[in-house]
Amino acid sequence: MMKLDPKIPPGPLETKWDRRRFSEKLVSPNNKRKFTVIVVGTGLAGASAASTLGQLGYQVECFCFQDSPRRAHSIAAQGGINAAKNYQDDGDSIGRLFYDTIKGGDFRSREANVYRLAQVSTQIIDQCVALGIPFAREYGGQLANRSFGGVQVSRTFYCRGQTGQQLLLGAYSALCWQIDRGQVIMRPRTEMLDLVVVDGRARGIVVRDLVTGRLSVHTAHAVVLATGGYSNVYYLSTNASGSNVTATYRAWKQGAAFANPCFTQIHPTAIPPGDAYQAKLTLMSESLRNDGRLWVPKMARDHRSSEDIPEAERDYFLERRYPRFGNLAPRDLASRAVKAVCDEGRGVGPGGHGVYLDFADVLEQEGHEVVRERYGNLFDMYLRITGEDAYHAPMRIYPAPHYTMGGLWVDYNLMSTIPGLFVIGEANFADHGANRLGASSLMQGLADGYFILPYTIGHYLATATLSSVGEDHRESRAGLQRVTSRLGRLLNIRGRRTAASFHREVGKLLWNHCGMSRNEDGLKSALTSIPLLREEFWQNVMVPGAGETFNQELEYAGRVADYLEFAELLCHDALHREESCGAHFREEYQTDDGEPQRDDGRFAHVAAWEYRDGASPILHKEPLTFEFVQPTTRSYQ
Amino acid sequence: MKFTLNIWRQKGPDEGGRFVTYEAHDVSSGMSFLEMLDGVNQGLIAKGEEPIAFEQDCREGICGSCSLVINGIPHGPDRGITTCQLYMRRFSDRAVITIEPWRARAFPIIKDLVVDRRALDRVMQAGGYISVHTGGAVDGNVLLISKDQAEIAMDAASCIGCGACVAACKNASAMLFVAAKVSHLALLPQGKPERTRRVQTMLEAMDREGFGSCGNQNECEAVCPKRISVRFIARLNREYLRAGVVESSFPAEPESPHAEST
Ligand SMILES: Cc1cc2nc3c(=O)[nH]c(=O)nc-3n(C[C@H](O)[C@H](O)[C@H](O)COP(=O)(O)OP(=O)(O)OC[C@H]3O[C@@H](n4cnc5c(N)ncnc54)[C@H](O)[C@@H]3O)c2cc1C
Ligand code: SF4
Ligand code: FES
Numbered sequence: 001m002m003k004l005d006p007k008i009p010p011g012p013l014e015t016k017w018d019r020r021r022f023s024e025k026l027v028s029p030n031n032k033r034k035f036t037v038i039v040v041g042t043g044l045a046g047a048s049a050a051s052t053l054g055q056l057g058y059q060v061e062c063f064c065f066q067d068s069p070r071r072a073h074s075i076a077a078q079g080g081i082n083a084a085k086n087y088q089d090d091g092d093s094i095g096r097l098f099y100d101t102i103k104g105g106d107f108r109s110r111e112a113n114v115y116r117l118a119q120v121s122t123q124i125i126d127q128c129v130a131l132g133i134p135f136a137r138e139y140g141g142q143l144a145n146r147s148f149g150g151v152q153v154s155r156t157f158y159c160r161g162q163t164g165q166q167l168l169l170g171a172y173s174a175l176c177w178q179i180d181r182g183q184v185i186m187r188p189r190t191e192m193l194d195l196v197v198v199d200g201r202a203r204g205i206v207v208r209d210l211v212t213g214r215l216s217v218h219t220a221h222a223v224v225l226a227t228g229g230y231s232n233v234y235y236l237s238t239n240a241s242g243s244n245v246t247a248t249y250r251a252w253k254q255g256a257a258f259a260n261p262c263f264t265q266i267h268p269t270a271i272p273p274g275d276a277y278q279a280k281l282t283l284m285s286e287s288l289r290n291d292g293r294l295w296v297p298k299m300a301r302d303h304r305s306s307e308d309i310p311e312a313e314r315d316y317f318l319e320r321r322y323p324r325f326g327n328l329a330p331r332d333l334a335s336r337a338v339k340a341v342c343d344e345g346r347g348v349g350p351g352g353h354g355v356y357l358d359f360a361d362v363l364e365q366e367g368h369e370v371v372r373e374r375y376g377n378l379f380d381m382y383l384r385i386t387g388e389d390a391y392h393a394p395m396r397i398y399p400a401p402h403y404t405m406g407g408l409w410v411d412y413n414l415m416s417t418i419p420g421l422f423v424i425g426e427a428n429f430a431d432h433g434a435n436r437l438g439a440s441s442l443m444q445g446l447a448d449g450y451f452i453l454p455y456t457i458g459h460y461l462a463t464a465t466l467s468s469v470g471e472d473h474r475e476s477r478a479g480l481q482r483v484t485s486r487l488g489r490l491l492n493i494r495g496r497r498t499a500a501s502f503h504r505e506v507g508k509l510l511w512n513h514c515g516m517s518r519n520e521d522g523l524k525s526a527l528t529s530i531p532l533l534r535e536e537f538w539q540n541v542m543v544p545g546a547g548e549t550f551n552q553e554l555e556y557a558g559r560v561a562d563y564l565e566f567a568e569l570l571c572h573d574a575l576h577r578e579e580s581c582g583a584h585f586r587e588e589y590q591t592d593d594g595e596p597q598r599d600d601g602r603f604a605h606v607a608a609w610e611y612r613d614g615a616s617p618i619l620h621k622e623p624l625t626f627e628f629v630q631p632t633t634r635s636y637q
Numbered sequence: 638m639k640f641t642l643n644i645w646r647q648k649g650p651d652e653g654g655r656f657v658t659y660e661a662h663d664v665s666s667g668m669s670f671l672e673m674l675d676g677v678n679q680g681l682i683a684k685g686e687e688p689i690a691f692e693q694d695c696r697e698g699i700c701g702s703c704s705l706v707i708n709g710i711p712h713g714p715d716r717g718i719t720t721c722q723l724y725m726r727r728f729s730d731r732a733v734i735t736i737e738p739w740r741a742r743a744f745p746i747i748k749d750l751v752v753d754r755r756a757l758d759r760v761m762q763a764g765g766y767i768s769v770h771t772g773g774a775v776d777g778n779v780l781l782i783s784k785d786q787a788e789i790a791m792d793a794a795s796c797i798g799c800g801a802c803v804a805a806c807k808n809a810s811a812m813l814f815v816a817a818k819v820s821h822l823a824l825l826p827q828g829k830p831e832r833t834r835r836v837q838t839m840l841e842a843m844d845r846e847g848f849g850s851c852g853n854q855n856e857c858e859a860v861c862p863k864r865i866s867v868r869f870i871a872r873l874n875r876e877y878l879r880a881g882v883v884e885s886s887f888p889a890e891p892e893s894p895h896a897e898s899t
Binding site: 052055066067068069070071073075076085087123125126127128129130131132134135136137138139140141142143159160162165166169172173174176177179180186188211240241242274275277278279280282283381384385386387450451454494496497498500501542544545549550552553 | 649665685686687747751758776783
């Protein structure tokens with residue numbers, strides 16, 4: 001029977017983390033090198049963890065499927081990273097960052113975790129500056145800040161529109177240092193396809209060398225998953241094409257609980273979808289909402305071009321609905337507001353899937369140069385993709401699947417329900433509740449990797465008794481066997497449909513029935529359609545080529561196969577949660593004026609799902625208790 | 638729109654490659670170049686044939702994965718963008734387009750259009766970092782860095798490690814890449830302590846990996862998707878000279894061994 005013990009230290013919020021660190025057992029410096037740790041993933045979470053563990057003296061083996069750790073999906077984050085530095089003296093504090101994050105997540109995350117995140121946030125910036133990250137500066141030489149959706153202080157640090165890139169390159173360079181020293185063995189172009197569990201503990205992974213196709217098992221004393229989010233399950237998303245659910249999903253099948261999978265965030269500002277061939281949705285950074293105003297025509301099906309619509313006939317719908325936050329309303333509210341006006345037939349552009357994001361005011365007040373300096377690269381990107389110049393006509397934007405708050409369940413020590421399996425960054429469910437505030441993911445990835453996991457994993461290694469496990473262990477061979485037969489099966493179907501066509505179909509199902517808003521009928525119909533689609537996949541997919549070679553289509557088909565199972569788990573979770581909170585909007589549960597209605601009495605819990613072979617997953621609940629903040633209605637009006 | 642594509646196909650590193658011609662039909666002008674190739678691949682897979690292998694991930698011009706030489710130019714005809722940011726509206730209907738992999742001794746071909754760029758990582762591992770422990774960094778505002786200085790550092794730091802500069806250079810030199818890295822760190826106070834060693838070990842690693850020397854042709858700058866300026870190569874040379882001076886305490890040669898005059 002699965003037990004969910006969050007292991008939160010008792011006592012005052014402010015000292016929980018200090019006390020945990022003090023009570024942790026340490027591994028003595030000489031013993032550290034006797035321990036090996038596997039880190040899967042080299043995004044902000046994985047690279048920061050692997051480099052810090054290496055620095056501490058552990059032997060680390062680190063994996064990613066890209067050709068270089070520097071290409072992990074984190075590289076694409078644009079807007080910035082939050083920290084409660086209060087350099088602006090605008091009333092920010094650890095307490096406020098904590099409160100904003102808990103409230104932004106609609107009171108569906110743990111107080112203790114979120115408080116710790118806010119606490120270490122200040123250290124992250126210092127660490128990143130020390131690593132040489134060229135943050136934006138004021139003329140006086142101090143670090144500059146901007147503000148992001150859902151908050152009223154300016155606490156976001158940034159590197160132009162390339163913050164994720166610079167933070168990742170910082171973590172990557174720290175990783176390079178450890179690779180140079182021999183503390184980390186880096187294995188790029190290697191995909192984890194299963195987890196090896198021995199005596200109930202995570203002891204290794206099964207991987208495929210993506211160049212030669214060779215399968216092998218790597219064992220260690222502990223395994224860290226830092227494999228990112230799964231919003232590519234929707235087919236069209238803002239994620240990199242390679243982002244996937246495979247590693248966490250396979251760990252789920254080996255016994256790790258999957259928490260809150262239905263908490264998937266739809267970001268309000270992406271370039272609208274075009275034709276059927278489209279492979280991805282490109283995010284336009286949230287920071288654009290600092291200066292851009294969202295509007296649609298007041299009249300439905302108004303086909304005049306934007307400049308022909310007079311001021312009086314425009315509806316600045318976010319400013320109207322959320323006067324205090326206006327265009328900076330949090331993502332979930334903004335996304336649904338966009339959907340609502342488009343559903344009313346007031347959307348603009350092809351198919352009516354779009355609203356205007358207008359920079360006319362700021363261009364007039366502050367000038368072209370200022371706007372170019374702030375957002376130039378985004379405007380260039382927009383021009384290339386759409387062929388339109390946003391300096392002259394407003395941008396068109398539409399929501400897109402983006403960040404996933406759900407992930408493997410972890411306790412306060414970032415350990416999953418499988419002892420020895422740690423999960424960090426977007427791959428875990430921990431800190432954002434039902435909705436993530438902008439600029440908080442980079443913060444969490446680095447907090448986990450630089451400052452939290454390295455302590456908690458030490459305690460595990462110091463206290464667990466671990467037998468020696470190698471690649472010839474019975475469980476290792478069983479893992480290898482599972483992967484071999486699965487790949488063999490995929491290659492032998494030789495059907496008539498491509499993996500992409502299945503991916504597109506399951507994505508559409510999810511978007512329609514488990515997207516920005518959900519209802520019981522839709523979810524139930526998705527739950528009948530998904531198994532049928534999956535069945536067809538296993539009979540009719542075409543995977544050309546062979547296993548023991550470089551075979552991109554085989555990689556992709558394997559990931560799609562996992563999506564086809566995972567999509568069902570996602571809908572199960574959405575169906576069980578009979579309330580609206582954050583990114584999860586159940587149409588049955590809304591107030592008269594269309595705002596989401598939370599149900600703290602029944603749903604103030606983490607929904608953690610346990611895998612059962614051949615049967616429906618079992619739901620376990622971790623109750624969320626609020627000792628330090630009072631859950632309030634999350635009003636931004 | 639319709640296109641005729643001449644694409645380099647090569648089964649593996651040790652096999653010979655050749656151009657194969659494909660037709661791309663029903664292409665719309667709003668498609669990206671990679672989406673156009675996706676379309677061709679979907680057709681091939683449906684017939685049970687192996688799709689054309691090429692690399693991509695973010696499709697946003699930032700990860701540095703995509704790497705096609707299009708009509709002889711790395712990342713294609715537009716300046717300042719990556720292949721994934723190229724849209725078909727840039728081509729005229731019925732055009733013939735040639736697609737090849739990055740070609741350089743240091744980048745062996747893995748399959749079709751995919752090459753092995755790990756040499757760039759090994760150059761980074763030879764000193765392209767600041768050694769800093771995770772514990773107890775000082776407050777970020779203790780080090781004041783002027784806005785201008787931070788901006789130039791950021792210009793250099795925005796290199797995406799794609800290797801187009803190498804592919805465009807007739808000597809397959811990685812000077813622009815190394816220059817970007819070295820300059821970024823040398824421009825910031827945090828990078829100063831390791832400055833001497835860094836430039837030396839990175840340049841040594843660059844030679845060891847089989848990258849050629851810089852011929853001052855500026856081909857690299859012309860194809861760089863992030864418009865990294867060749868001025869950083871001049872800065873790299875100065876850093877290298879300076880390192881020589883620091884090492885030997887003697888005036889260095891007036892000419893850097895890495896810059897041949899042409
Ligand atoms: C366009 C965009 C803009 C964003 N902007 C911001 C922002 O401004 N601020 C912010 O805070 N957040 C932002 N985010 C969110 C943020 O970028 C991500 O949540 C975060 O980077 C995730 O980091 P990670 O380390 O957890 O995972 P990732 O960076 O996704 O890394 C995953 C790693 O796991 C590896 N991997 C995955 N599966 C396997 C496997 N099976 N085997 C081997 N390796 C595997 C991959 O190779 C990769 O190295 C943005 C996201 C997007 C898409
Ligand atoms: S310098 Fe430019 S071309 Fe060379 S690797 Fe960097 S981004 Fe690519
Ligand atoms: S695919 Fe990432 S830069 Fe082109």
